[in-house]
Amino acid sequence: MSSPVKNLPVMQNWDCHACGDCCRIDAVVTDQEKLRIEALDLATDPEVAPKPWFTPANRGAGTWTLTHRPDGGCVFLTSANRCRLHERFGGEVKPFVCHLFPFVLIPAGNHWRVGMRFSCPSVAANRGRPVAEAEKDLARLSRLLEQHVGRSAESAPPPLMRAGQSLSWPDICRVVQVFVEILEDRGDRMERRLRKCLAVARVCDKTRFEDLRGERLTKYLRAVRSAMDAETPREAADLPPPDRLFGAILFRVILAIFARRDRHGHRPSGLRGRLGRVVAGWRFLRGRGRVPRVNEFLSETRFEDVEQRGGAPLEMDETLERYFVVKLNSLQFCGPANFDLPLCAGLESLILTFPMILWMRRALPEMPVVAGTQLAIQLVDDHFGGDPMLGFPHIQYLLSTMAQRGELEKLVAWYCR
Ligand code: SF4
Known part of the structure; x- marks a missing residue:
């Protein structure tokens, strides 16, 4: 059956x-x-x-x-x-x-x-x-x-909640449901909803779930959710900018992977062989001068220009909400669908795609806002959960370093300013 x-x-x-x-x-x-x-x-x-x-x-x-x-x-x-x-x-x-x-x-x-x-x-x-x-x-x-x-x-066994902490399938689904409720709450812009998810995930990372099961778990998570709602800064501008090393540089190291479209026979105009990829990766790391054309949609643009094209127009939110709700509700962000990551780490890796998408959208300035957002999501999601490079231990380590230092929240806020 x-x-x-x-x-x-x-x-x-x-x-x-x-x-x-x-x-x-x-x-x-x-x-x-x-x-x-x-x-x-x-x-x-x-x-x-x-x-x-x-x-x-x-x-x-x-x-x-x-x-x-x-x-x-x-x-x-x-x-x-x-x-x-x-x-x-x-x-x-x-x-x-x-x-x-x-x-x-x-x-x-x-x-x-x-x-x-x-x-x-x-x-x-x-x-x-x-x-x-x-x-x-x-x-x-x-x-x-x-x-x-x-x-x-x-x-199939349920994904771990975090390393060493397991929950049953129904309880994993209860946790996911609370994150979905946060994402569907249109009282906030998407960036704040994602920052609230990160805040709740941080509490979950420290919680011992042994006595929290079933409806008790749901009540606990809803209480955490309202506490985090009160604590999460209201405006993106209330957060400090990302740290130069642990925020901005590590972000660009991973962005160099997400921005590429040279798998599956796609031929970007600026990458030629392995050396071309190394040079492009170096340019992303440096984050100054011309953005290498790692996908065929990028026009001539500079890293400095992308940083200065501020803002995340309101009309982006519907497309972003659809993307994040589908990924979260389907569990496509943790377990076997995302390099066997535990739920909390998988959620962090999913939320990192938000500043990636916003960066890519800014790098496509000639496109209308919604179409540019959709294309940015298409490019980023080509890698999420599927690009073997994202499963490498050193990339996972960079991601967890950024998350532990609170840089994800800052990046989410930064690319909305
Ligand atoms: S529309 Fe989607 S499913 Fe159809 S050919 Fe294109 S990529 Fe494949």
């Missing part, structure tokens, strides 16, 4: 608009899927690139990736930007990861939750039908996922 799908993102719309962007990812294919696709009548199809269609990813584990054409597109991507497998044989013939994209199904005890990859331009721009209408499809996908991985949602 498979687990139901719950907590669908109510603010989110989506339909595929066939941009072909996701057909550039390194989709992992199992042996079974490879054999199934090879058995299809495709060899003479003029829209399919010549073999080999699969590249060994990890031969011992029987996994492969779809081969890409020289322009970065998948071997099965047609000249009209459509998947040839889907076009001729239906969606279920595709490798499961392609079939599921841009949805992410996350186990949450007795049910699945639905996250979304905002690297899909249609998700970032909220284009299409309400996701809630896809409930039946998602239930079918969850059953396919259970077959694909050979496990049910219930078999």
Whole structure:
């Protein structure tokens, strides 16, 4: 008996608009899927690139990736930007990861939750039908996922609350619910809502939860929430600027990863090979002079100009709220969906994307505010939880250093001034 799908993102719309962007990812294919696709009548199809269609990813584990054409597109991507497998044989013939994209199904005890990859331009721009209408499809996908991985949602252990502190699945969901309530409270701008989440997470980091279970836990967290509401500075301008080293420089080190779009065959105009990446990383670290064109959307701009383009217009908040609520409510920020981070550390890593998004939006000054915000989210989310570099221990260490020193709150506030 498979687990139901719950907590669908109510603010989110989506339909595929066939941009072909996701057909550039390194989709992992199992042996079974490879054999199934090879058995299809495709060899003479003029829209399919010549073999080999699969590249060994990890031969011992029987996994492969779809081969890409020289322009970065998948071997099965047609000249009209459509998947040839889907076009001729239906969606279920595709490798499961392609079939599921841009949805992410996350186990949450007795049910699945639905996250979304905002690297899909249609998700970032909220284009299409309400996701809630896809409930039946998602239930079918969850059953396919259970077959694909050979496990049910219930078999997945809950993420830790913090190192050494575990809670049951229902209690983890209670904690997440309180953070979602903070994020949905439109009495504050998004930046203050996120600072309140950080303040509550800080208290959770010091709390011993042994005697706090069930409704008692919810009451405790709601009390912490109102205490933090009173303590959190009201205006972004009330916070000091980020520390030069532990705030600004560490921020730019991680920003250099989030701003890039050179994975999946995308070719930014300013990066050439490994040396190009190293030089670009150095320029981000220095934070002066010309911003290297690490993605094709960046125009000629200087770090100093980005810093001076102040403010976060109010119309950004709806898009930002949608992004953060979907990520949080789906648990796409902790556990296996984000390098096995405990809940509190995962929340901090998610909130760090806020100043990243605001920085990117400022670096795209010619775009209208909402479109620029959506594009910034698309770029940043292409890395969040998926870029192996973000899982490196030294990057995780930088993040926890920034969080422990209170630099995240300052960065969140700083890029809203
Ligand atoms: S990135 Fe999104 S809109 Fe583009 S082809 Fe993939 S699912 Fe469709």
